[in-house]
Amino acid sequence: MKKCKICDSSATAMTDTKTQKIYHKCLTCDYIFLDEVFYVDMQREKKHYDKHHNTFESLGYVRMFENIIEEFVLPCKEDIKCTLDFGCGEGEVLPILLEKNGMTCDRYDLFYFPKKVYEGKKYDLILSTEVFEHLQNPLEVLNKLLLHVEKNGYLLLMSAFHPNNDDAFLKWWYIRDITHIGFFNLQTFEYLADKLGLTIIKHNSKNIILFQKREV
Template sequence: MPDACPICATEAASLWHTETRNPLAGREFWCCPQCHAVFVPALFHPDAAEERAFYQTHENSPTDAGYRRFLSRTLEAVLPFLQPNARGLDFGSGPGPTLYLMFAEHGYSCENYDLYFAHDPAKLASSYDFITATEVFEHLRAPREILATLFACLNPGGVLAIMTQKPTTRDAFARWQYILDPTHVVFYRDTTFDWISQYFAAPIVHRGRDVVVFQKPR
């Protein structure tokens, strides 16, 4: 039996793809029939040391104009929902935190949290008007639990912005370079985000190519 879906906990997933390319040849990807998330069973997950080492190879920097352009898609999706003095959290800020500086340039305070590079559990017990997670959710082994934590941290009317690349067709998935990252273990489709929206009673107020913004009811 495959693992239960890490989003909706459905246990009737079907094998969607078996990777043939090295170094991940043999890795399996299963598709949930309920929320249509595609996920990698725990058997194929890297351990924490391997995951951290892989993240340390990332060369993202606040001085990298290309990285800033990439993050600006999340920034621009969130800004219309912010009131003066809004306070935020960049969840999964990584080894080169940058988005918090971009919000500061627009007059907003933003904290950083990262399991490996800015681990401060108190940050997840505070409250915020906005939370961002850019290229984070594809790495999470227990995304529904993390979503519950983040929505609990949001003030009423606050927004959660998730940036992640979405799979399209099954054939395209088999050729997709994105799945060759060993730390990418969950892939979200529009129907997955619809399920999340309904489950957490948080309407989707922005849906872009790779950015989705949820709003917590007031």
């Protein structure tokens, strides 16, 4: 049995008969992760991202972020001045929309904005949308990000919550993306909140969750 990358508990294996890919599901926190032998290399990963057209010309993409800001960010706006979009991608849509709403926003992306502008800084809000499903070591990244969140600051993650059913998971469209290697659900995020000193402020039961860092 593999060990869970989130809670270090035992994980059971399941095989997608269509692709022969092997996934490991944690028995404790429900995190599911792809076996490492099926990872794509960074060159192929970058090539895959280059196919995305996530710009202001994509009206649905823009509207998605407008909805996120309206529902999850603006209710906390008086506490938020300085933000970071971690894994912003090439198009900068979310940072620009945040700036239009009166917040500053730094950009970081492994491939498109690789300068680690967040080093030595703290933020009232860090957003990471459609990023954590791509990470080989999500807990390590999450711990590093939280070092850059102010006390009582916020962390917003967007990643589709997996169906907690093996058959449904193996038929799920989200696992067909060759760069998606880790999958969360609400139970996983509840475990992380408890472990890392976070309070879940709000979620949509689908793909977005907002945490607040508790003051210690």
